Amino acid sequence: MSKVIKIKRGLDIPLLGDAEKILQTPPRATEFAVKPPDFHGLVPKMMIKEGTRVKAGSPLFFDKYNEDVVFTSPVSGTFTELVRGAKRRIMEIRIMPDPEDDYIDFGAESLSAMNREQVIQKLLKSGLWPMIRQRPYSVIANQNDTPRSIFVSAFKSAPLTPDMDFVVNGQEDDFQAGLDVLGMLTDGDVHLGIHADQTMSKAFTEAKGVRVHRFKGPHPAGNVGIQIYHVQPVNKGEIVWYADVQDVIIMGRLFRKGIYDARKIVALTGSEVMNPRYYRIITGAQINSFVANNVRSEEGVTPRFISGDVLSGEKIASNGYIGFYDDQITIIPEGDKPELLGWLIPTIDKFSVSRTFFSFLMPWMKYRHNTNIRSGVRPFVITGLYEKYLPMDIMPMQLIKSIMINDIDMMEKLGIYEVAPEDFALCEYVCPSKIEIQTILREGLDTMRKEFS
Amino acid sequence: MEKVRPNFEKGGRFEKLYRTFEAFETFLFVAGNVTNRGSHIRDAMDMKRTMFHVVIAMTPVLLFGMWNVGFQHYKAIGMEVDLLDQFLFGLIKVLPIIVVSYASGLAVEFVFASIRNHEVNEGFLVSGLLIPLIIPVTTPLWMVALATVFAVIIGKEVFGGTGMNILNPALLARAFLFFAYPSYLVGDDVWIYTNLQEGQQLVDAFSGATPLAYLALGEVEKLPSVLEMFLGTIPGSIGETSTLAVLLGALVLIATGVGSLRIMLSVVAGGLFTGLLFNIFAVNPYMEIPAYYHLIMGGFAFGTVYMATDPVSASQTGTGKYIYGFLIGVITLLIRVVNPAYPEGMMLAILFMNVFAPLIDHYVVQANMKKRLKRMQTAEVKTT
Numbered sequence: 001m002s003k004v005i006k007i008k009r010g011l012d013i014p015l016l017g018d019a020e021k022i023l024q025t026p027p028r029a030t031e032f033a034v035k036p037p038d039f040h041g042l043v044p045k046m047m048i049k050e051g052t053r054v055k056a057g058s059p060l061f062f063d064k065y066n067e068d069v070v071f072t073s074p075v076s077g078t079f080t081e082l083v084r085g086a087k088r089r090i091m092e093i094r095i096m097p098d099p100e101d102d103y104i105d106f107g108a109e110s111l112s113a114m115n116r117e118q119v120i121q122k123l124l125k126s127g128l129w130p131m132i133r134q135r136p137y138s139v140i141a142n143q144n145d146t147p148r149s150i151f152v153s154a155f156k157s158a159p160l161t162p163d164m165d166f167v168v169n170g171q172e173d174d175f176q177a178g179l180d181v182l183g184m185l186t187d188g189d190v191h192l193g194i195h196a197d198q199t200m201s202k203a204f205t206e207a208k209g210v211r212v213h214r215f216k217g218p219h220p221a222g223n224v225g226i227q228i229y230h231v232q233p234v235n236k237g238e239i240v241w242y243a244d245v246q247d248v249i250i251m252g253r254l255f256r257k258g259i260y261d262a263r264k265i266v267a268l269t270g271s272e273v274m275n276p277r278y279y280r281i282i283t284g285a286q287i288n289s290f291v292a293n294n295v296r297s298e299e300g301v302t303p304r305f306i307s308g309d310v311l312s313g314e315k316i317a318s319n320g321y322i323g324f325y326d327d328q329i330t331i332i333p334e335g336d337k338p339e340l341l342g343w344l345i346p347t348i349d350k351f352s353v354s355r356t357f358f359s360f361l362m363p364w365m366k367y368r369h370n371t372n373i374r375s376g377v378r379p380f381v382i383t384g385l386y387e388k389y390l391p392m393d394i395m396p397m398q399l400i401k402s403i404m405i406n407d408i409d410m411m412e413k414l415g416i417y418e419v420a421p422e423d424f425a426l427c428e429y430v431c432p433s434k435i436e437i438q439t440i441l442r443e444g445l446d447t448m449r450k451e452f453s
Numbered sequence: 454m455e456k457v458r459p460n461f462e463k464g465g466r467f468e469k470l471y472r473t474f475e476a477f478e479t480f481l482f483v484a485g486n487v488t489n490r491g492s493h494i495r496d497a498m499d500m501k502r503t504m505f506h507v508v509i510a511m512t513p514v515l516l517f518g519m520w521n522v523g524f525q526h527y528k529a530i531g532m533e534v535d536l537l538d539q540f541l542f543g544l545i546k547v548l549p550i551i552v553v554s555y556a557s558g559l560a561v562e563f564v565f566a567s568i569r570n571h572e573v574n575e576g577f578l579v580s581g582l583l584i585p586l587i588i589p590v591t592t593p594l595w596m597v598a599l600a601t602v603f604a605v606i607i608g609k610e611v612f613g614g615t616g617m618n619i620l621n622p623a624l625l626a627r628a629f630l631f632f633a634y635p636s637y638l639v640g641d642d643v644w645i646y647t648n649l650q651e652g653q654q655l656v657d658a659f660s661g662a663t664p665l666a667y668l669a670l671g672e673v674e675k676l677p678s679v680l681e682m683f684l685g686t687i688p689g690s691i692g693e694t695s696t697l698a699v700l701l702g703a704l705v706l707i708a709t710g711v712g713s714l715r716i717m718l719s720v721v722a723g724g725l726f727t728g729l730l731f732n733i734f735a736v737n738p739y740m741e742i743p744a745y746y747h748l749i750m751g752g753f754a755f756g757t758v759y760m761a762t763d764p765v766s767a768s769q770t771g772t773g774k775y776i777y778g779f780l781i782g783v784i785t786l787l788i789r790v791v792n793p794a795y796p797e798g799m800m801l802a803i804l805f806m807n808v809f810a811p812l813i814d815h816y817v818v819q820a821n822m823k824k825r826l827k828r829m830q831t832a833e834v835k836t837t
Contacts (some may be wrong), residue, residue: 015494039568061645081479083815233823233828235828236829236834237829294731304487304493305494310493310494311490311492311493311494313490314491315489332493332494335487336487336489346507350497351497352498353496354496354503354709354710354711355708355709356498356502356503356506356709356710356711357498369494370494371487371488371493372495373486373488373495374495374497375499375500375501376486378500378574378575378615378616379615379617380616381503381615381616381712382503382764382767382776383769384713384715384769385763387771392822394821397769398770398818404746405826413822414821414825415825415827421491424489425492428491428495429492429495430496430498431496432493432496432502433493433500433616434484436491437491438490450790
């Protein structure tokens with residue numbers, strides 16, 4: 001067995017509402033949507049008009065700056081509505097589904113009969129290519145690059161995230177097929193990060209054709225960025241690709257069955273969910289098909305719906321759609337009520353990493369955490385705090401400051417290529433000055449990307 | 454709150470006072486503002502609470518300081534009164550200084566917050582209490598006000614406000630007084646309130662000199678006992694005398710994680726190291742005194758716990774904090790023992806290192822960059 005990589009710095013935020021290991025299949029959603037904003041930095045160009053009939057796998061739009069990257073429909077049905085936001089930005093492509101899915105056939109050839117170029121073309125054509133993302137910049141990979149290596153993290157560590165062992169159960173062959181596909185894309189290794197104690201599924205521990213690394217420690221140990229850093233950090237000029245477990249499974253299905261079968265398992269979690277559990281749905285589904293009637297209703301409490309985890313998910317409406325990369329819906333209470341002398345009173349019902357609340361005396365407690373910011377934004381004051389929640393040899397405060405002053409040289413030297421906003425999510429969580437660290441980091445990454453493209 | 458709010462919002466009668474209103478509002482209530490992007494949940498800790506815990510940590514020295522003002526006063530005039538009277542005397546003398554410090558400093562903060570249109574920062578909650586604690590009780594109130602205003606404007610606001618300052622504002626206020634009005638800040642007769650009322654007189658053997666003043670004159674034999682210096686029943690600035698009270702405050706800061714243990718330990722290490730070095734190469738009685746004496750005399754303990762640890766003006770990197778703290782300890786002792794002009798060196802040492810902290814950080818950050826660069830080069834060698 002390989003040695004265990006111990007992540008020492010980090011934090012597991014104790015929240016209520018972990019999903020019970022029960023898998024249900026809810027009724028088919030009445031509406032689906034593909035949301036271009038899920039893909040950071042993408043400028044979509046529509047390929048079809050409203051009213052067009054689509055099949056699962058039919059192209060909807062492509063990337064204006066990389067025309068080979070197309071985005072396809074996860075279900076068959078009718079493209080009913082194009083929702084635009086500010087500046088006419090395309091926000092949602094809504095699809096009314098047919099009762100049964102009709103798939104476009106991409107052909108189920110044996111992988112061994114294909115070369116790298118054919119594999120890439122198949123992924124591009126079927127709309128699965130966006131599942132492969134890259135470091136640096138944490139955006140969709142460029143099919144013309146050859147990555148140094150490819151990483152898959154087989155466990156998640158952010159609060160309330162789904163258990164990947166449970167998710168992969170019954171889909172082991174699809175997962176292995178997906179890993180084989182990834183193996184075709186790089187001359188280097190495919191790395192699979194597993195949890196040293198908790199990952200039990202043989203699909204992960206005995207995966208073939210990959211190098212398995214064992215990790216241990218608090219969040220963000222499960223973040224692929226942290227795993228890349230501890231296995232082989234991204235240097236300037238290097239490109240590393242990565243994909244999520246469920247996306248690897250969908251890729252596996254494409255090559256085994258020849259279709260874009262977009263079913264995935266999502267966890268419904270959070271303190272406001274009555275019965276948190278797992279649901280098998282199709283990506284892009286409207287969430288009320290499985291969320292409705294399962295949300296706690298309490299006088300004066302507005303629930304917040306998040307596609308993804310509480311640290312870096314996306315806020316959506318109660319009838320919104322699950323994001324392309326997300327495998328979790330989290331519902332927590334909004335914190336929109338003023339609180340008398342809230343900053344002063346020592347309480348036990350609030351979680352804090354500082355020991356100024358008495359909650360630190362009760363490590364077994366789980367919290368119903370709301371979305372209150374608890375203060376206005378302040379300049380950086382406290383030092384030495386952020387480092388404790390970023391298990392990388394990167395100086396978080398100095399990096400963020402270099403982004404604020406837009407010093408490209410400094411950002412590069414401080415290691416911006418190695419990080420993604422999600423890796424800094426805990427820094428943002430603990431920041432007593434309430435600085436939007438993930439947003440700033442994303443701006444920095446955008447600046448660098450623009451500079452070198 | 455909701456009723457008066459429109460008066461302060463744009464177009465309202467007191468539009469210019471919006472920031473003032475907001476400061477009071479957020480002081481009373483944690484606003485119902487919610488996250489929008491990024492992390493949906495945020496740690497319950499905020500700046501107000503951080504600063505408030507520093508204030509809590511200062512209460513032991515504040516209370517002891519008040520009592521000591523009374524104690525020293527009655528000792529000087531040879532009157533025996535009970536503890537409560539001693540404390541009340543101190544309270545009456547110290548409270549106006551605190552009020553003046555807060556009022557003048559906050560006034561400046563509110564004005565700048567309105568001009569710059571940002572929220573009022575909480576940093577002054579701490580500075581406003583630190584200033585009274587590090588000056589002699591005899592300092593005239595107008596001087597307190599002047600020094601505070603100077604410190605907030607020149608020390609903080611010209612650099613962009615809280616979080617941007619280079620020097621510790623409270624120490625800057627003291628340094629301002631120290632150089633502008635030396636006769637009020639140094640000497641043997643400033644530390645104890647001795648304005649006599651009718652019928653009172655000083656006791657025969659009275660001297661208001663601090664231990665450091667004795668040492669500067671080479672009068673080692675006049676030093677108070679170790680216990681007196683540790684407990685703090687000696688003359689000095691209002692809050693600095695009691696090492697015991699400072700230790701209580703340090704416990705609060707360390708337990709809550711608000712103050713940097715790293716800096717505190719390295720300042721003490723730097724002080725002890727230099728003290729021992731003096732012991733080894735001692736050429737005069739001052740150099741011979743046990744090294745730990747330095748920790749309990751003057752403002753060493755107070756400066757270590759409340760001043761050197763100011764996160765904004767201190768070194769911001771982990772390694773940098775060790776260097777920064779250690780050098781504060783070293784320089785303090787150098788000024789105390791080797792420099793004939795100033796008996797106390799803590800204030801100047803910290804201010805001096807405040808100036809150098811960015812330089813220390815610069816080299817620590819460079820080291821991190823170099824490591825990354827080296828890693829890249831070795832990676833290139835491997836692949837080619």
